[in-house]
Structure formats: C-alpha cells, structure tokens
Amino acid sequence: MADKIVDRLALIGIGLIGSSIARVVRRDGLAGHVAVQTRRPETLERARSLDLGDSYTTDAADAVRDADLVIVCVPVGASGAVAEAIAPALKTGAIVSDVGSTKTSVIAQMAPHIPPGVRLVPAHPIAGTEHSGPDAGFADLFRNRWCLITPPEGTDETAVDLVTRFWTACGANTDIMTPDHHDMVLAITSHVPHLIAYNIVGTAAELEEVTNSEVMKFSAGGFRDFTRIAASDPTMWRDVFLNNREAVLEMLGRFTEDLTALQRAIRWGDGDALFDLFTRTRAIRRGIIEYGQETEAPDFGRSPGAGKPAQKPE
Amino acid sequence: MADKIVDRLALIGIGLIGSSIARVVRRDGLAGHVAVQTRRPETLERARSLDLGDSYTTDAADAVRDADLVIVCVPVGASGAVAEAIAPALKTGAIVSDVGSTKTSVIAQMAPHIPPGVRLVPAHPIAGTEHSGPDAGFADLFRNRWCLITPPEGTDETAVDLVTRFWTACGANTDIMTPDHHDMVLAITSHVPHLIAYNIVGTAAELEEVTNSEVMKFSAGGFRDFTRIAASDPTMWRDVFLNNREAVLEMLGRFTEDLTALQRAIRWGDGDALFDLFTRTRAIRRGIIEYGQETEAPDFGRSPGAGKPAQKPE
Ligand SMILES: NC(=O)c1ccc[n+]([C@@H]2O[C@H](COP(=O)([O-])OP(=O)(O)OC[C@H]3O[C@@H](n4cnc5c(N)ncnc54)[C@H](OP(=O)(O)O)[C@@H]3O)[C@@H](O)[C@H]2O)c1
Ligand SMILES: NC(=O)c1ccc[n+]([C@@H]2O[C@H](COP(=O)([O-])OP(=O)(O)OC[C@H]3O[C@@H](n4cnc5c(N)ncnc54)[C@H](OP(=O)(O)O)[C@@H]3O)[C@@H](O)[C@H]2O)c1
Numbered sequence: 001m002a003d004k005i006v007d008r009l010a011l012i013g014i015g016l017i018g019s020s021i022a023r024v025v026r027r028d029g030l031a032g033h034v035a036v037q038t039r040r041p042e043t044l045e046r047a048r049s050l051d052l053g054d055s056y057t058t059d060a061a062d063a064v065r066d067a068d069l070v071i072v073c074v075p076v077g078a079s080g081a082v083a084e085a086i087a088p089a090l091k092t093g094a095i096v097s098d099v100g101s102t103k104t105s106v107i108a109q110m111a112p113h114i115p116p117g118v119r120l121v122p123a124h125p126i127a128g129t130e131h132s133g134p135d136a137g138f139a140d141l142f143r144n145r146w147c148l149i150t151p152p153e154g155t156d157e158t159a160v161d162l163v164t165r166f167w168t169a170c171g172a173n174t175d176i177m178t179p180d181h182h183d184m185v186l187a188i189t190s191h192v193p194h195l196i197a198y199n200i201v202g203t204a205a206e207l208e209e210v211t212n213s214e215v216m217k218f219s220a221g222g223f224r225d226f227t228r229i230a231a232s233d234p235t236m237w238r239d240v241f242l243n244n245r246e247a248v249l250e251m252l253g254r255f256t257e258d259l260t261a262l263q264r265a266i267r268w269g270d271g272d273a274l275f276d277l278f279t280r281t282r283a284i285r286r287g288i289i290e291y292g293q294e295t296e297a298p299d300f301g302r303s304p305g306a307g308k309p310a311q312k313p314e
Numbered sequence: 315m316a317d318k319i320v321d322r323l324a325l326i327g328i329g330l331i332g333s334s335i336a337r338v339v340r341r342d343g344l345a346g347h348v349a350v351q352t353r354r355p356e357t358l359e360r361a362r363s364l365d366l367g368d369s370y371t372t373d374a375a376d377a378v379r380d381a382d383l384v385i386v387c388v389p390v391g392a393s394g395a396v397a398e399a400i401a402p403a404l405k406t407g408a409i410v411s412d413v414g415s416t417k418t419s420v421i422a423q424m425a426p427h428i429p430p431g432v433r434l435v436p437a438h439p440i441a442g443t444e445h446s447g448p449d450a451g452f453a454d455l456f457r458n459r460w461c462l463i464t465p466p467e468g469t470d471e472t473a474v475d476l477v478t479r480f481w482t483a484c485g486a487n488t489d490i491m492t493p494d495h496h497d498m499v500l501a502i503t504s505h506v507p508h509l510i511a512y513n514i515v516g517t518a519a520e521l522e523e524v525t526n527s528e529v530m531k532f533s534a535g536g537f538r539d540f541t542r543i544a545a546s547d548p549t550m551w552r553d554v555f556l557n558n559r560e561a562v563l564e565m566l567g568r569f570t571e572d573l574t575a576l577q578r579a580i581r582w583g584d585g586d587a588l589f590d591l592f593t594r595t596r597a598i599r600r601g602i603i604e605y606g607q608e609t610e611a612p613d614f615g616r617s618p619g620a621g622k623p624a625q626k627p628e
C-alpha cells in the first residue's frame with residue numbers, strides 16, 4: 001500500500017470524504033503533492049491546521065492546475081458548478097473523478113464541462129459516518145469497504161485502471177458498475193434506509209401522545225439506531241434525494257407495498273406470516289458479516305451501558 | 315449495589331434477559347437463592363454449565379415454590395400459560411413480575427391467574443441485543459438503561475417498591491408508567507422501528523434488479539444498521555406485534571402518512587422540505603446522547619473496516 005499512484009492530486013472539497021482521502025494519501029505516500037480546495041475560508045484554515053495537504057486554496061481552478069487526478073468531494077448537487085469552474089484549468093491527460101453518492105446525475109452535470117483530452121471516471125466509496133467536515137475524516141475510513149467505479153460508456157481504460165489502483169491503495173475493494181445500476185443498488189442499500197430513518201425520527205418527534213423526552217430516554221429498544229442515520233448531513237442528503245429521484249421512488253414503492261402487507265398481517269393476527277419474514281431477514285445479516293462488511297459483535301460492539309453514567313435527568 | 319434484595323428469586327425463562335438478570339444478581343449478591351427454570355432440557359443444561367443459578371428445573375411450578383420474587387422472562391405470548399402453570403405453587407406474599415416488551419396484553423393474560431395474596435408488578439427493562447438464549451446475556455446489560463414498571467391500578471406499593479429496588483440494584487434507572495402508555499411509547503421507540511427494519515431487509519432480499527450479494531456487499535451505506543435489528547428473535551417479535559397490535563398500527567399509520575409527504579417532496583423536488591426535516595431530526599439524537607442512552611462515537615464506535623479482512627468473495 002505504499003506506492004505513489006499519482007504525482008499531483010487535487011481534492012475539491014475537504015469534508016468527511018475529502019479529508020479521509022487526504023489522510024490515507026499522505027500517510028501512505030500515494031501522491032507527490034496534495035492540493036486542497038474548499039469553498040469557505042474557515043474550512044480551509046481547519047484543513048491547514050490538520051495538515052491535510054501540501055497546498056491550500058479556495059479557488060477550485062487554482063487547485064486543479066497541473067493535477068493528474070482531481071477528486072471532487074462536494075454534495076452531488078454542486079458537481080455541475082464545480083466542473084464548470086475547474087474545466088478551463090484542467091491539463092490535457094488529467095483524470096477527473098468524484099465520490100458522490102449518486103452517479104447518473106453527477107455524470108449528467110459534469111460531462112458537458114469536461115474538455116477533450118481529460119477523462120471523467122466517476123466513483124463512489126461506500127463508506128462514511130454520520131459526521132461531516134474535515135475533522136470527521138480518518139485514514140482507515142475506506143479500509144475493507146467497497147468503492148464502485150462507474151465510467152460512462154467508452155471511457156479510456158487506462159484512466160479507469162488508475163482510479164481502480166488509487167482506491168485499492170486507499171484500502172478499498174473496487175467494482176465496476178454502470179451509473180444506472182449503481183443508482184438502483186444504492187437506492188436500496190443506502191438512500192431508502194436513510195429516508196425511512198429520517199422519517200421515523202420525524203414522526204416520533206411530532207407525536208403528541210409521547211413526549212420527546214420519553215422518546216429519548218426509552219430509545220434503547222431500537223429507535224436510537226435509526227437516529228444515527230438521521231443525524232447525517234442535511235445538505236448531502238437533500239442533494240442525494242433530489243439527484244436519485246427515480247430509483248428512490250421506485251424502491252420506496254416496493255418498501256411501501258411490503259409494509260402494507262405486513263400491516264395487514266398484524267391486523268389479521270397472522271403470526272405465521274410475521275414469523276416467516278422475521279426468519280428470512282436474518283440470512284441477509286449473516287451474509288453481510290460473511291462478506292466482511294460488519295462486525296459480529298452484538299449491538300455493533302457498542303459498550304454495555306453506552307453513554308454517560310446513569311442519571312435521572314428530571 | 316451489593317445488598318441482598320430478596321431471599322429467593324425464581325427466573326422463569328433463562329434466555330438473553332433471564333440470564334442477564336441471573337448474572338447481575340449472582341455477581342452482586344442480590345438474592346439468597348436463584349431458581350432457574352426453562353422449558354427445554356438443552357437450554358437448562360446450558361444454563362447449568364454457565365452456572366446461572368442455585369437450582370435448576372424444567373418445571374415452572376417447582377421453580378416458584380417458596381420464591382419471594384418471580385420474574386417471568388419468556389416471549390409475551392407465553393405469559394398466560396406460564397401464569398397458569400405457576401399459580402398453584404406461589405406462596406402468599408410473593409411478587410410476580412416479568413420483563414415482557416408489551417404490558418397491557420401481559421397483564422390481561424397473567425392477572426386472572428394470580429392468586430389472592432400474591433402481587434403482580436409487571437416491568438420492562440429497555441435493554442437488549444439482537445442475540446438470544448442463555449449465552450447471549452451479560453451482567454451489565456441493564457446498566458444505565460431504563461426499566462419501566464407498569465403496576466395495574468391499586469397494586470400494593472410495597473411490592474412496587476421492591477421491584478423498583480431490584481432493578482435499581484441491577485444498574486437500571488426506573489420509571490412508573492401505566493401499561494397503556496407504556497405500549498404507546500414502546501410502539502414508537504421499539505416496535506415500529508423493528509417492523510420497518512424487518513420490512514426493508516425483506517424488500518431488499520426480494521428484489522430482482524439488485525442481487526442479494528450486491529445488497530450484502532454494498533450495505534455499509536446505511537442498510538447494514540437495519541439488518542442488526544432485523545436479526546432479532548422471530549418468536550419474540552412475532553409475539554410483540556400480536557400483543558401490541560393497536561398501538562403498533564396507530565404509530566405505523568403516522569409513520570406512513572409522514573412517509574407519503576416525504577415521497578411527495580422528493581417527487582416535486584422540494585429540497586427545502588427535505589432539508590428542514592433532515593435538520594430537525596438531528597436534535598433527537600443529541601437528546602439521546604445527553605440522556606446518556608447512546609455513545610457519541612461516530613458509527614456507534616464500530617471499528618473502522620469492521621468485519622473480516624478485505625476479500626473479494628467472488
Ligand atoms: N458522508 C458520507 O457518508 C458519504 C459517503 C460516500 C460518499 N459521500 C459523498 O461525498 C461527498 C462529500 O460528502 P462529505 O460527507 O465529505 O461532505 P462534508 O463533510 O459536508 O464536506 C463537504 C465539502 O464540500 C464543500 N461544499 C459544500 N457545498 C458546496 C458547494 N455548494 N459548492 C462547492 N463546495 C461545497 C464543503 O466546503 P465548505 O466546508 O468550505 O463549505 C466541504 O469541503 C458528497 O457528494 C456525498 O454524497 C458521502
Ligand atoms: N431481547 C430483547 O432485546 C428484549 C428486551 C427487553 C425485553 N424483552 C422481553 O424479554 C422476554 C424474553 O426475551 P429474551 O430475549 O430473553 O428471549 P430468549 O433469549 O429467546 O429466551 C426465551 C426464554 O423463554 C423460554 N420460552 C420460549 N418460548 C416459551 C414458551 N412458549 N413457553 C415457556 N417458555 C418459553 C425459552 O425457553 P427454552 O429455550 O427452554 O425453549 C427461554 O428460556 C420477552 O418477553 C421479550 O419481549 C426482550
């Protein structure tokens with residue numbers, strides 16, 4: 001994991017994902033120079049004090065000048081504007097990649113701006129936490145996780161190879177997928193789970209019969225797991241839903257149909273139907289553990305009594 | 315935490331919850347004698363080799379004879395049959411409690427069998443993991459968690475006090491609540507979250523467009539959190555839904571209404587509505603952390619790259 005992959009890397013956006021890339025690249029010497037760009041001066045200063053790069057600027061065009069590999073790490077709704085801003089400064093032969101959670105829309109936004117002689121190789125590392133910003137990143141974020149690479153048809157193979165080698169060096173497993181299929185897969189493995197987590201936390205917060213303080217105190221029965229997901233960055237997730245609308249609505253439709261059937265089973269007292277579903281679902285978790293994507297430890301290995309010492313807050 | 319609370323404790327059922335009680339009681343000397351009962355000989359043998367009690371039997375009536383406190387730790391659908399079985403052997407002055415996840419139905423099932431002179435004090439420790447059986451328990455399961463005590467109207471105060479002292483000694487915070495309100499609160503903090511987790515894992519498993527292997531490999535985007543909940547014991551959860559039908563259907567109705575609105579916001583591209591909800595939901599997690607019910611560590615403190623070492627399983 002310690003060979004240089006590119007001479008000059010430019011990171012456009014230095015939040016959770018951008019800063020995690022910066023950390024692993026610098027730890028393992030994967031680039032000769034890391035140029036860090038971010039929109040706001042305060043984020044840039046934070047990146048500088050965390051020593052995330054070799055050069056720092058708020059000007060995206062400045063950052064990408066002479067870069068061999070540019071990785072755009074901003075909310076997916078900003079991809080088009082970023083591509084437009086960097087286009088004039090890209091050198092011939094450069095590779096532009098990204099980390100956005102949706103792919104069809106990112107390609108539609110970026111491709112029109114990419115100059116001839118520059119290769120667009122979109123990618124999506126499936127790794128993250130509920131925190132954001134440059135402080136939230138860490139070098140091991142991508143270790144043992146998957147990074148999906150979704151080159152538009154006809155993309156130069158050598159560019160795809162370089163992006164693949166880059167992510168492998170960052171510790172990830174890689175796979176190639178069409179942008180459309182990516183968006184469908186992620187709708188069910190990520191986008192709809194986030195949507196329903198946000199939704200149930202919203203429902204709980206608005207109830208009149210149950211106070212917010214009751215919801216918070218008695219959350220250990222399962223609800224608190226959902227609140228982790230529903231504490232994710234609002235801008236990033238707004239952009240995801242606006243930019244993967246069709247696949248999300250399609251998968252949400254399936255979810256709702258199945259939920260209606262489950263509701264009916266409860267109404268009718270059909271214990272066998274419930275037992276049957278509750279048995280089938282266990283195989284999926286076993287599979288995830290076998291694929292090395294999850295810990296086997298109960299409760300995610302969360303320490304017993306997780307949280308501050310016992311107290312009665314009222 | 316080291317004072318004896320009762321002379322003779324009987325545990326009816328010795329799975330995750332029963333065995334966790336046994337462990338903390340024996341570690342901290344909270345009872346003079348722990349009588350362990352379970353239905354199947356193989357579970358009883360397991361409990362014996364784990365040294366969970368002072369005496370062992372598969373006969374519930376035998377176990378409760380002379381007990382000062384009986385705690386029923388079986389799936390809620392079995393509460394009535396257990397109450398009927400132990401009733402003739404209960405001594406005058408005994409307290410019968412339980413740990414079931416639903417309360418109105420448990421009281422309806424058990425109360426008719428409780429002999430005069432015996433006090434029924436139902437309770438529900440809000441603590442658990444996705445694992446079950448006597449091996450899954452641990453002494454610290456209840457530490458810093460809440461235990462709700464739901465005495466039917468007119469219950470003898472001294473009996474409620476003893477159960478409160480017992481759970482406090484087990485490390486829990488306690489609160490008194492009516493059985494109806496308990497069932498409403500738990501519907502939203504536990505039962506509906508489990509239902510939608512089971513549901514989305516079921517939906518994902520049945521898709522034709524996305525293979526099960528894709529679902530498993532690319533689950534780190536959020537889905538894998540749901541699979542933990544959906545790996546919980548099928549019998550326990552079937553019984554919960556059959557025994558808290560009304561509150562679950564009510565809360566599920568609210569969830570579905572809110573989800574319809576969210577779906578519409580996505581369809582219409584209403585980014586402000588999405589952003590607004592995604593911002594409000596963060597306050598609930600902050601509250602849970604402030605109430606000491608959750609770790610602040612990102613990703614539940616799950617270690618980066620959680621799972622087995624990187625491998626490409628195909
Ligand atoms: N978080 C995850 O779990 C995760 C996982 C995989 C992929 N992704 C994808 O990774 C990308 C970045 O996510 P993140 O979690 O790293 O976000 P983050 O921590 O919030 O950081 C966002 C970065 O983008 C910049 N930015 C925000 N809005 C911008 C705009 N309108 N124009 C230009 N720059 C803008 C921010 O700059 P300032 O701070 O200077 O404003 C910051 O540098 C997103 O596309 C997301 O879909 C996220
Ligand atoms: N798991 C949680 O997260 C959690 C949290 C709070 C409360 N609870 C409540 O605690 C209770 C026990 O749950 P658990 O997780 O400890 O379950 P568990 O680990 O599956 O253990 C269940 C115990 O009940 C016995 N049992 C099962 N079916 C029975 C029947 N029909 N009649 C008599 N005994 C029967 C089992 O005996 P054999 O093994 O001998 O068959 C075993 O001893 C349930 O009411 C549940 O709602 C659970």
